[in-house]
Amino acid sequence: MGTHRVVWRLDRAGSIDRLRQVEEPVPDPGTGEVRVRVEAVGLNFADLFAAQGLYSATPKGSFIPGLECTGVVESFGPGAVDSGLAPGDRVVALTRFGAYATRLNVGVEYLRRAPPGWSAVQAAAWAVQGLTAWYAIVPLARVGAGDVVLVQSAAGGVGLQALAILATLGARPVAVVGREEKRRFLIEHCGLAESSVLVRERRQFGARLDDALAACDAKGFDCVLDAVLGPGFRPAFERLRPEGCCVLYGAADFMSRSARPNYPRLAWSYLRRPRVDPLAMIAANRSLMAFNLIWLWERAERLPAAYAGLERLAPDPPHVGAVLPFDDAPSALRLLQGGGTIGKVVLEV
Numbered sequence: 443m444g445t446h447r448v449v450w451r452l453d454r455a456g457s458i459d460r461l462r463q464v465e466e467p468v469p470d471p472g473t474g475e476v477r478v479r480v481e482a483v484g485l486n487f488a489d490l491f492a493a494q495g496l497y498s499a500t501p502k503g504s505f506i507p508g509l510e511c512t513g514v515v516e517s518f519g520p521g522a523v524d525s526g527l528a529p530g531d532r533v534v535a536l537t538r539f540g541a542y543a544t545r546l547n548v549g550v551e552y553l554r555r556a557p558p559g560w561s562a563v564q565a566a567a568w569a570v571q572g573l574t575a576w577y578a579i580v581p582l583a584r585v586g587a588g589d590v591v592l593v594q595s596a597a598g599g600v601g602l603q604a605l606a607i608l609a610t611l612g613a614r615p616v617a618v619v620g621r622e623e624k625r626r627f628l629i630e631h632c633g634l635a636e637s638s639v640l641v642r643e644r645r646q647f648g649a650r651l652d653d654a655l656a657a658c659d660a661k662g663f664d665c666v667l668d669a670v671l672g673p674g675f676r677p678a679f680e681r682l683r684p685e686g687c688c689v690l691y692g693a694a695d696f697m698s699r700s701a702r703p704n705y706p707r708l709a710w711s712y713l714r715r716p717r718v719d720p721l722a723m724i725a726a727n728r729s730l731m732a733f734n735l736i737w738l739w740e741r742a743e744r745l746p747a748a749y750a751g752l753e754r755l756a757p758d759p760p761h762v763g764a765v766l767p768f769d770d771a772p773s774a775l776r777l778l779q780g781g782g783t784i785g786k787v788v789l790e791v
């Protein structure tokens with residue numbers, strides 16, 4: 443039997459102001475699908491790029507944003523009953539868009555039981571940002587104990603999960619944030635040393651990185667995690683030690699402060715984007731890797747191992763900085779877009 447749901451929908455990408463709340467029928471779950479009644483939706487910076495039409499994976503035409511949510515299992519489509527899940531189980535769902543909804547049908551391969559004891563809000567803060575941090579640090583950069591790792595946007599959703607993973611691995615993080623209050627948060631709540639947390643700045647950034655490296659008694663970074671791709675990219679890349687690698691997974695510096703993209707600034711940022719000379723990389727023994735986790739959508743068989751790796755290295759619930767009602771999705775996106783949030787922003791249904 444079909445039922446109804448409330449969703450946030452854009453008639454097409456291009457502006458956050460196009461978000462509209464609509465009520466619509468939700469079909470019965472299809473083959474291999476489970477219907478989930480959503481309790482909480484996790485926001486990601488990619489939701490902003492998708493709404494603005496700057497995320498290449500965004501569907502053409504009308505779409506519902508959202509890459510993840512938590513909810514309870516309601517019913518099963520054909521072939522999904524053997525999933526091991528039962529009605530009422532709390533699950534975390536990965537969605538290739540469509541999570542800004544009170545109900546949705548999800549393929550069983552994209553569902554995972556929520557970690558025991560976590561609230562729905564905590565579980566909605568977990569998967570996308572945690573898997574991103576894990577993927578960058580573990581299979582790509584292969585960070586080990588004692589490694590000095592520069593983490594850009596370290597107080598953000600991905601950033602805090604990266605710090606948790608690095609702590610378990612015994613690595614030594616140097617954190618970069620955009621604001622002083624985030625710096626204080628990392629020192630007071632994450633136990634980072636004063637000398638290991640920098641506020642991003644344009645002019646003296648290289649010198650500040652040198653100070654942080656000197657405080658670690660290190661000659662260079664073993665790894666740089668960067669999803670800003672701003673003026674801080676080059677000074678950090680140049681301070682990779684031989685065999686060091688930079689993992690690039692975003693370009694937050696390209697985000698506008700308005701509902702639509704700021705096209706002149708975007709064009710300027712694009713033209714001035716950092717470039718890397720492959721020949722110089724050979725000479726310096728440095729590497730650059732980049733990824734978009736959306737590719738995992740096509741390789742769902744790899745998700746269980748990825749989750750297991752994340753659970754082992756970051757067993758505690760992630761930090762949730764803001765919880766807003768589902769009806770306030772546009773305000774929540776604005777909050778994230780402002781660049782001042784610490785940890786995850788979650789919508790509670």
Ligand SMILES: NC(=O)c1ccc[n+]([C@@H]2O[C@H](COP(=O)([O-])OP(=O)(O)OC[C@H]3O[C@@H](n4cnc5c(N)ncnc54)[C@H](OP(=O)(O)O)[C@@H]3O)[C@@H](O)[C@H]2O)c1
Nearest residue numbers: 486487595598599600619620669691692694695734735781
């Ligand atoms: N490739 C992937 O698969 C993947 C997956 C998830 C996330 N990401 C990327 O990882 C980054 C972090 O994602 P998140 O969801 O965890 O977000 P977040 O870090 O919680 O928030 C984004 C942060 O970006 C920084 N920032 C830099 N320039 C900005 C600007 N012009 N406007 C607004 N913020 C700006 C701000 O922190 P500071 O000012 O403190 O630096 C802001 O808090 C994003 O770039 C996102 O696109 C990539």
